Every structure is written in C-alpha cells, then in structure tokens.
Amino acid sequence: MTREKLKIGMFGYGCVGQGLHDVLNSSKGFKADIVKICVKDPNKKRRIPMSNFTFDKNDILNDPSINLVVELIDDPVAAFNIVTTAMKKGKNVVTANKVMLAKHFKQLVEMQDKYKVSLLYEASAGASIPIIRNLEEYYDNELLYSLRGILNGTTNYILTLMHNNAIDFNIALEEARAKGFAESDPTLDIEGWDAKYKLCIITGHAYGLFLDPEEVFHYGIKTISKFDIRYAREKGFKIKLVPFVGKTNENTITSFVLPRFISSDKYLYNVDYEYNGVITEAAFADKQFFSGKGAGGHATGSAVLSDISANSYGYRYEYKKYQQGTVSDYTRDYKLEVYLRYSKEKDRDLFKFEEISEFFSSASYKYVIGIINLQTLYALRKKIQGLDVFIVNTGRKGINT
Amino acid sequence: MTREKLKIGMFGYGCVGQGLHDVLNSSKGFKADIVKICVKDPNKKRRIPMSNFTFDKNDILNDPSINLVVELIDDPVAAFNIVTTAMKKGKNVVTANKVMLAKHFKQLVEMQDKYKVSLLYEASAGASIPIIRNLEEYYDNELLYSLRGILNGTTNYILTLMHNNAIDFNIALEEARAKGFAESDPTLDIEGWDAKYKLCIITGHAYGLFLDPEEVFHYGIKTISKFDIRYAREKGFKIKLVPFVGKTNENTITSFVLPRFISSDKYLYNVDYEYNGVITEAAFADKQFFSGKGAGGHATGSAVLSDISANSYGYRYEYKKYQQGTVSDYTRDYKLEVYLRYSKEKDRDLFKFEEISEFFSSASYKYVIGIINLQTLYALRKKIQGLDVFIVNTGRKGINT
Numbered sequence: 001m002t003r004e005k006l007k008i009g010m011f012g013y014g015c016v017g018q019g020l021h022d023v024l025n026s027s028k029g030f031k032a033d034i035v036k037i038c039v040k041d042p043n044k045k046r047r048i049p050m051s052n053f054t055f056d057k058n059d060i061l062n063d064p065s066i067n068l069v070v071e072l073i074d075d076p077v078a079a080f081n082i083v084t085t086a087m088k089k090g091k092n093v094v095t096a097n098k099v100m101l102a103k104h105f106k107q108l109v110e111m112q113d114k115y116k117v118s119l120l121y122e123a124s125a126g127a128s129i130p131i132i133r134n135l136e137e138y139y140d141n142e143l144l145y146s147l148r149g150i151l152n153g154t155t156n157y158i159l160t161l162m163h164n165n166a167i168d169f170n171i172a173l174e175e176a177r178a179k180g181f182a183e184s185d186p187t188l189d190i191e192g193w194d195a196k197y198k199l200c201i202i203t204g205h206a207y208g209l210f211l212d213p214e215e216v217f218h219y220g221i222k223t224i225s226k227f228d229i230r231y232a233r234e235k236g237f238k239i240k241l242v243p244f245v246g247k248t249n250e251n252t253i254t255s256f257v258l259p260r261f262i263s264s265d266k267y268l269y270n271v272d273y274e275y276n277g278v279i280t281e282a283a284f285a286d287k288q289f290f291s292g293k294g295a296g297g298h299a300t301g302s303a304v305l306s307d308i309s310a311n312s313y314g315y316r317y318e319y320k321k322y323q324q325g326t327v328s329d330y331t332r333d334y335k336l337e338v339y340l341r342y343s344k345e346k347d348r349d350l351f352k353f354e355e356i357s358e359f360f361s362s363a364s365y366k367y368v369i370g371i372i373n374l375q376t377l378y379a380l381r382k383k384i385q386g387l388d389v390f391i392v393n394t395g396r397k398g399i400n401t
Numbered sequence: 402m403t404r405e406k407l408k409i410g411m412f413g414y415g416c417v418g419q420g421l422h423d424v425l426n427s428s429k430g431f432k433a434d435i436v437k438i439c440v441k442d443p444n445k446k447r448r449i450p451m452s453n454f455t456f457d458k459n460d461i462l463n464d465p466s467i468n469l470v471v472e473l474i475d476d477p478v479a480a481f482n483i484v485t486t487a488m489k490k491g492k493n494v495v496t497a498n499k500v501m502l503a504k505h506f507k508q509l510v511e512m513q514d515k516y517k518v519s520l521l522y523e524a525s526a527g528a529s530i531p532i533i534r535n536l537e538e539y540y541d542n543e544l545l546y547s548l549r550g551i552l553n554g555t556t557n558y559i560l561t562l563m564h565n566n567a568i569d570f571n572i573a574l575e576e577a578r579a580k581g582f583a584e585s586d587p588t589l590d591i592e593g594w595d596a597k598y599k600l601c602i603i604t605g606h607a608y609g610l611f612l613d614p615e616e617v618f619h620y621g622i623k624t625i626s627k628f629d630i631r632y633a634r635e636k637g638f639k640i641k642l643v644p645f646v647g648k649t650n651e652n653t654i655t656s657f658v659l660p661r662f663i664s665s666d667k668y669l670y671n672v673d674y675e676y677n678g679v680i681t682e683a684a685f686a687d688k689q690f691f692s693g694k695g696a697g698g699h700a701t702g703s704a705v706l707s708d709i710s711a712n713s714y715g716y717r718y719e720y721k722k723y724q725q726g727t728v729s730d731y732t733r734d735y736k737l738e739v740y741l742r743y744s745k746e747k748d749r750d751l752f753k754f755e756e757i758s759e760f761f762s763s764a765s766y767k768y769v770i771g772i773i774n775l776q777t778l779y780a781l782r783k784k785i786q787g788l789d790v791f792i793v794n795t796g797r798k799g800i801n802t
Binding site for chain 1: 420423424427428529530531534535538539540541542543544666667668671678683684685686687688689690691692693694697699700702703704706707710711714719
C-alpha cells in the first residue's frame with residue numbers, strides 16, 4: 001500500500017472542522033498532518049492553541065508543502081474562490097460545501113480535468129452515507145431506475161418531533177435549533193434548497209447530468225400544519241421531505257424535492273431525527289437502501305476523513321455516467337399524485353388538477369388528492385411560497401405509465 | 402478513463418452465471434467479452450448456443466488471451482482448484498464462492514500478493530449490497546465497534562413466511578424451495594454455515610483477521626418452532642438469523658451467528674423475504690444500515706458485474722485493516738443474554754446460565770431467559786444439534802460492560 005504523505009491546509013473550524021480534527025486524532029491506521037487552519041475571526045476562542053491557525057488564506061494557498069486543501073466553511077462564494085484557487089495551484093481538494101458544488105458543478109468537474117487535480121465531496125450529500133462513492137464505483141454499470149431519500153437532517157428532525165409530539169412547526173423548529181440541528185437562519189433547510197443541492201450532486205454521479213439547480217423544482221416544509229401531520233397519522237403515514245431523481249425513459253430523467261407520505265412498511269419510515277436514508281432502484285440490484293447520520297460534526301467529519309484517506313492513494317471521481325453519456329435529457333413533464341391542503345378555492349385552482357380522487361372539507365381545513373403535472377408546480381414555484389397551502393407527494397406508483 | 406479490455410473465461414452457468422450474462426448484455430457503458438463458459442454437464446440444455454461452452458477447464462485456464470476468470474460454480478473444492486490455478490497463471494479472478502473463500506481466506510489473500518493478481522468477491526457476502534467494498538475503502542480509517550445483519554436469504558425467507566403465516570418450519574422450507582430460495586439440500590443455510598462463512602469474509606475486511614470458520618460459533622434455525630414465533634410476536638419481535646462481529650476491547654473482537662429478536666423500531670425488522678441487511682456501528686459515522694436483495698441471479702450478478710468492472714480499471718482489495726494490524730486477538734469469552742426454549746431440564750443445565758431473568762413453563766413448552774457465555778455455546782456446538790431446544794439472542798445491550 002503506497003500512500004502519499006498528506007500535508008493538509010484546512011479552511012474553517014466549525015462543527016465539521018472540529019469533528020474532523022477529533023476523527024483524525026483517533027484514526028490509528030492513517031496519519032495526516034493538518035499544517036494550518038484558516039479561520040475568519042481572530043478573536044474567537046478556540047479549543048486548540050492559536051499557533052494552529054492563520055487568518056490569511058494565502059498562508060495555505062501559497063504554501064507549496066501543502067498538497068491537500070480541506071474546505072469546510074459556510075460561505076459558498078468564499079468557498080468557491082478558495083477551492084478553485086487551490087485547484088489552479090495543483091492542490092487536491094476535499095469539500096463538504098453542497099451549495100458551492102451544486103451551483104458550479106460542471107465547471108468544477110472540468111477544472112479537475114484541466115488542472116489534473118482531484119476534488120472529493122462525499123460529505124456534501126448524505127453526510128456519513130457513502131452514496132456518491134457507491135454511485136460512482138459500485139453502480140457504474142447498473143441500469144438505475146431511480147433514487148430517492150431523506151437528505152436533510154434539519155427537516156427530518158423537525159418532522160420527527162411534529163409526528164411524535166403533535167407540536168407546531170415553529171416549536172419543533174425551536175427545539176431543533178436548541179439541539180444544534182437547525183441554523184439560526186434555517187431557510188436553506190426548511191424551504192428544501194439544501195435537499196435540492198444534494199439531489200443535484202447525486203444526479204451528476206447517478207446519471208451524468210450536471211443540472212442547474214434553478215431547473216429543478218423544490219418545495220419544503222415551512223407551511224406544514226398540525227392538520228397535515230394528523231391526516232398522515234390517521235392513514236398510518238409519516239411525512240418526510242423526499243428528493244427524487246429517476247428515469248422517465250431510456251435517456252431522460254426528471255427530479256424534484258417534495259414532502260412525501262411514507263407508510264410504516266417502508267424503510268424511510270424508520271429514518272427519524274437527524275438520520276438520512278437513500279433508496280436506489282435498479283434493474284439488477286433491485287431495491288437497495290442506505291442509512292446513516294445526516295448531520296453532526298462527527299458523522300460529517302467521518303465522510304471528510306474517508307475522502308482525505310482516498311486522496312492519499314490517488315483516488316479521483318471519474319464521472320463514469322457522464323463519460324458514458326447514456327442519459328442526455330431532463331424533463332419536468334411528469335405526473336404526480338399529490339395531497340394539497342388549502343384554504344382558498346382559487347389557490348387550489350392554480351394547480352390544475354388533471355384528476356381528483358379524494359376531496360375533504362371542514363371548518364378548519366380542506367384537502368384534495370389528485371394528479372398534477374410537475375411542470376405546473378415548477379411554473380408556480382415562486383407563487384407557491386406565499387400561499388396558505390401544503391403539498392405532499394402521495395408516492396403512488398404507476399401514474400406515468 | 403483507461404480501461405483494460407476484458408476477455409472473460411467463466412466457470413458455471415447456473416442461476417448467477419445466467420443472471421450475469423443478462424446483466425452484461427444490458428450494460429451500455431461497458432463491454433467485456435465472455436470468451437468461453439466452462440460447464441460440467443455436456444447433455445444439459447442451455448439457453449444460448451453450445452459454441453459458447455467448453456467442458457474442459459484448461460480451455461480457459463491455458464488460454465493466454467483470457468485475462469479474467471469469473472468463477473460461479475457450487476463445488477468449493479473444484480472452485481478452489483480453478484481459482485488458484487488461474488491466479489498462478491497470472492489471471493485476475495472474480496468469484497462468489499463464500500465457502501471456498503472462508504475456508505482458504507488467508508492463503509487466497511497471500512496468493513494475490515505473490516502472483517500480483519486481483520481476487521474480487523463482493524457477491525460472496527450480502528449479494529448486491531456493496532459491503533466488502535465499503536468496509537475496505539470507505540471505512541478504512543473508522544473505529545468500527547461492530548457489524549451485524551441478515552446475510553442469508555434462505556433463512557430470512559423461511560422466517561418471514563413463518564412470522565407472517567404462522568406456519569411450521571418444514572412447510573415454510575418447502576415453500577422457499579418451490580420459490581427457488583432454498584437448495585434441495587438446505588443444510589448450509591438453515592444450520593447457519595452460510596451466514597458464518599459470509600461473516601468470516603466480512604471480518605477480514607472489517608477488522609483484518611482471517612478467521613478459521615471452525616473457530617466461530619454458529620447456530621441456525623432448523624429447530625425453530627411455532628412456539629418461538631408466537632413468543633416473538635407477542636412481544637412485538639421478529640426472529641431473524643443475525644451474524645455478529647464486534648470489538649470487546651481495543652485489539653480484540655468476538656463473533657458468532659445466532660437467531661436474534663428484532664423489535665419493530667429496528668431497521669432489520671423490515672428486512673424480509675430474500676432481502677439482506679447490514680448494520681455497522683462506528684465511533685464517528687455512528688450507526689449505518691445497508692440493505693438489498695441477498696439472493697437471486699440478477700442481484701448476485703450485479704455484484705459480480707461490479708467486480709468485473711472494477712477489474713477493468715485495475716482495482717484490488719488492499720486489505721487495509723490487515724495492513725494496519727490494530728486488531729490482533731479473537732475471543733469467545735463474551736456474555737450474551739439468550740432465550741432458550743427447551744423441554745428437558747438436563748438440556749437447559751448444559752447451558753450454565755449465569756443469571757436468569759425470566760422463566761416460563763407450560764404443558765407445551767418451556768423457556769428461560771438469562772445470561773450465558775459464548776464459550777459455553779461453542780463447547781456445546783456439536784451436542785446442541787441433537788437437542789430439542791431453540792436459542793435466540795435477545796440482543797440486550799450492556800451485558801459485557
């Protein structure tokens with residue numbers, strides 16, 4: 001086993017950075033030196049000596065002895081600057097920044113080729129679950145029908161609390177914040193952006209398409225009410241936020257992020273709190289399920305460590321599905337059965353239901369279950385944000401046959 | 402992406418061989434020629450032209466144009482002969498033969514080094530679940546506390562039928578046979594040998610110890626009765642056959658195969674029929690779960706294909722945990738809480754219960770729940786086979802603390 005000696009320059013020392021530090025210190029089989037850690041705030045108290053830190057990114061980027069940059073900061077713009085500068089200087093990079101990756105995916109793939117460097121980012125989707133590596137390596141010749149799952153720990157934590165304790169969204173959000181599972185600004189999570197960015201990264205490895213996230217419909221859970229949870233419970237369901245990507249024909253895929261009803265005989269039903277879970281359906285391997293912690297410094301740190309370790313023996317993503325080029329088209333012309341809870345008829349009419357199978361009306365709330373087209377949802381994506389509605393994918397199969 | 406052109410010589414054309422043939426024919430991104438298939442019976446009808454077949458193994462082993470041997474026959478002795486001959490001739494090998502692997506594990510690892518060839522066998526444990534590759538690559542620096550799961554599709558199919566339909570073992574076994582999920586001689590499956598061989602292979606990659614299977618205690622389900630199933634149902638459990646390997650201290654592991662009670666909030670509870678599932682617990686990644694089909698030609702064929710594909714870009718297992726050498730000892734001095742259903746007091750006494758927490762007696766059956774030592778079970782391993790008892794690991798934690 002010949003491994004390159006790694007000299008690491010790290011950016012960021014938050015939750016994941018500290019988790020990684022712990023993980024690295026406890027990993028017997030593998031030694032890598034963290035030469036320098038670049039952080040923003042010189043006045044913040046740190047739990048390790050100040051001599052480990054720098055406040056100037058060039059101390060890392062211009063240090064020729066550093067051969068691996070590990071980028072773990074929040075700001076996607078600054079991260080993009082750091083990552084691309086490092087790549088141009090011939091340094092390999094490990095990152096967990098899904099916003100940056102999803103927004104510049106194609107460019108970052110091309111830069112790896114151009115500058116002969118490796119960019120690894122297993123922690124960016126599904127945290128500790130090795131989904132990217134498996135899609136890239138293990139299923140590289142599989143006919144993958146679809147992939148769906150729970151990719152956002154914050155919303156899953158909130159939904160679990162709402163389901164178990166019959167509490168309001170805002171109270172659940174507060175509790176998630178108190179436990180460290182929601183940011184002070186949780187917009188990215190609760191509106192479904194985070195799940196969408198992860199879905200776009202996964203799509204690149206599952207199907208070889210590097211989608212502009214703007215092209216993909218997403219919807220979150222910020223308008224979920226106790227009525228929705230009660231409805232789900234009565235039917236034996238839980239509501240989970242489930243990103244989906246799948247084939248509509250041999251060379252075309254669709255994708256979206258929507259809440260979904262999950263019945264108790266399904267794997268995702270037991271994926272609670274900060275856990276994530278991914279289901280793949282493929283021609284030969286059939287249905288597979290992967291689950292693990294989707295948030296937290298140690299779980300994410302373990303995925304980052306695995307990328308660092310892979311770097312030490314020269315591993316690079318080959319983007320095999322992209323090379324194969326089997327999937328070339330993306331569509332939003334896709335029928336979905338949804339539950340729509342609403343209060344005004346004119347709001348309901350916006351969704352252009354093609355078929356209605358259930359309808360309920362009471363003093364406190366109304367809902368309808370029927371078939372709509374993803375195109376309609378996409379066209380409404382901005383308008384929906386202001387409506388007093390909640391949408392759930394029923395997950396009924398066979399609609400698009 | 403530079404890939405070696407593969408010329409494959411295949412041994413066996415049963416369920417997995419035909420499944421692989423289907424999978425290969427449908428894999429767009431990847432072409433490999435199956436040059437020749439060696440089979441035993443010249444008179445058996447085949448679904449492809451006879452010109453594809455040979456009945457002389459040397460037609461493959463002595464053909465210098467063949468650079469990959471795919472071994473998919475049942476007989477472990479013949480398989481060992483084929484695999485080692487191929488390796489000595491410098492050919493890479495892919496196999497799914499867990500009996501052969503487990504019995505000659507160390508030797509086969511050493512031969513890869515000696516003859517500079519690659520031996521891959523993802524399909525040998527957990528069929529389509531990429532557990533070996535993930536243990537080898539992804540968790541190579543993780544502090545793995547334990548691994549357990551369902552690794553035998555036949556017994557899981559039988560247990561699922563017994564649980565759902567409240568039928569006898571023999572009737573369930575017949576139905577599993579009729580559906581193609583049990584061999585005409587199911588001994589290897591129902592006595593737990595198959596699960597143990599797979600556990601030993603996994604142990605090599607999880608902890609770097611190549612155990613002699615004779616050293617590992619195994620127990621199957623052939624004496625399970627309707628009483629046991631009824632007891633489990635009343636308590637909200639299912640009974641599953643669960644191999645376990647885990648650390649007892651920093652450099653020591655233990656392992657065994659035993660039926661286990663699984664409650665409905667556990668992932669393994671929903672792993673039914675021919676599905677397999679694996680749970681890992683690690684210091685930083687925490688608890689993870691992988692599930693997929695554990696039997697069937699296509700599911701197994703997809704794992705074999707993934708190994709073939711990995712071969713095309715020069716992939717080899719590095720046995721990283723073995724190289725690290727952190728785990729050096731194996732112990733059977735390990736306390737377990739078990740449920741023992743029995744009829745004779747003298748049988749019960751054999752198990753030397755250290756502590757008893759429950760006891761039940763009726764005209765039709767008796768059981769006791771208490772703590773025993775794995776050493777005692779191992780010492781009784783031959784005697785147990787003839788006793789009218791059934792043993793289930795309750796899975797209660799904290800006994801060995």
